[in-house]
Amino acid sequence: MTGSPHIVVIGSGLAGYGVLRELRKLAPDARLTLVTQDDGHFYSKPALSTALAKGKVADTLVTTAAEKMATQLKLDLRAGRVVEAIDRQDKAVLTTGGPIFYDRLVLALGAEPIRPPIEGDAAHRAMAVNSLDHYRDFREKLPDGARVLIMGSGLVGTEFANDLAATGYRPVVVDMLGHPLAQLVPADVGSSIRDALSEKGVEWHLGRKVMAIHKTDGGIRAELDDGMEIEAAAVLSAVGLRPNVQLAQDAGLDVGRGIRVDQTGRTSDPDIFAIGDCAEYPSGLAAYVTPIMAAARAIAPSALGTPTDIRFPPLSVQVKTTACPVVLLPAPQGVAGNWEEAANDSMGLKYLFRDSDGAVRGYVFTQEYCQERMDMDRALSEQLAGVAA
Structure with missing residues (x-):
């Protein structure tokens, strides 16, 4: 593709804005359009479940107003627009405000409550x-x-x-x-x-x-x-979330539990990518902040014409329960193994998930053992790098 492509992103959550930030870093002159049915303000969704104790109301959870995000990232922001369909043949997003044509499209559609x-x-x-x-x-x-x-x-x-x-x-x-x-x-x-x-x-x-x-x-x-x-x-x-796949399904994209993507975040249509809670990566669904940021760093160059593999670090999670602090790395989907107790004392609990070969593939630490999270993530990263090599 000659010149800067026009990249349209649907969805103004962390995934949508995350990929737009990476795109703008790599391509200062690219045309970037954000379509969202919301107002487009940027906020942290994980902060919703700790807002009461922090004295936050909805308005004070907004970290950056939509207009400021649009200015900072030099976006064409189309807020309050519902996307009704994707016309893959003419490469257009059909919205309640009219069609928007794209060279590349990124779906950051999130998930909906079950x-x-x-x-x-x-x-x-x-x-x-x-x-x-x-x-x-x-x-x-x-x-x-x-x-x-x-x-x-x-x-x-x-x-x-x-x-x-x-x-x-x-x-x-x-x-x-x-x-x-x-x-x-x-x-x-x-x-x-x-x-x-x-x-x-x-x-x-x-x-x-x-x-x-x-x-x-x-x-x-x-x-x-x-x-x-x-x-x-x-x-x-709070019974769980289901990836938003309807728009992709209606457009004829390959859909499983989420919108299926390859290692670069590309869907079954070479000009359409998916990221975040709506995407089903080769390793499965990957919600949370860390995988979204890792995916954004690869999808941006891929959408600009340089296919780049997504490299997920260990996707550990901090459970925001101040009454009982917990950090965990979930056991990988579909991997046989067992949890073993590594510590149970005044410092808290420590469990390791070992696969059938005895390799540590997940963990749960509570209380003071939470401090070991970074060392454990580093060790598991090195282990993964060794396997990949």
Whole structure:
């Protein structure tokens, strides 16, 4: 392609802005257009689950206003535009504000909250907090000191329970699995998180399921599968996220759990890339901040015509539970192995996930052992580099 390409990015989250930053560094003169159905303000989505304890409201979570982002990155910002379709033949994004033609297209569509089937006349009141607008809505409906029902005890549900309890609210967590973070950590770690949060006032109903949510004068009444009823002022749904693939699917792109991409972030269409929560990399889905930044650094040169492989560092996660600090590197998807206890003492817990060859492929550290995260990530990076070599 001669001259600077016109690159259109759909989505103004960390993935969209992350790739735009990298593009602008590499190509000062490229035409960059950002299309978003939101207002385009930049903020940290992980900060939503710790905002209460930090005294933040929706407006103070914005780190950079949309207009400033557009000026800094020399973008053509098309905010408040819904993308209705991608015309791959004419290389155009069809939006509610008219078509936008592209040379390269980057899909940073994120993921949407999974909505479990629930009966009752207040089932629609189960709020998922996955954006700034969701958070604003949630905060406005929350009376001080209120009881809040949280459906789900994965990362988001557990972090919100910690944040609400730390600020005088009374969280009640319901989850079908037996302990918090059950898909990420061994049972002993889950139990220690549960106990630490119980001491802060979190009420747990594990191995249980919300069947129905009914309206009451003061909020809602939830019915569990064992017949128990829970009254609360608000309901937070944190049962997980599903990659946004509909737009890509409608355009005929290859889609699995996410939008399938190769090692350079390219989809089944050579002129379209995908990044972030909507993308399914060769190694699987990779949410969180670290993989997004790593992918952006490779997708930008790839979209500009220099195919570059995405190199993910160990994708460790800090769980923002101040009552029981946890860092973890999830066991890789589809890898056989076992968790082994490496320490259980006054400093906390330490578990290592070993594959069938005995190699460490994941870990969970709590309390003071969290300080070992950087050394462990470095060691695992070197191990990965050795395998690749």
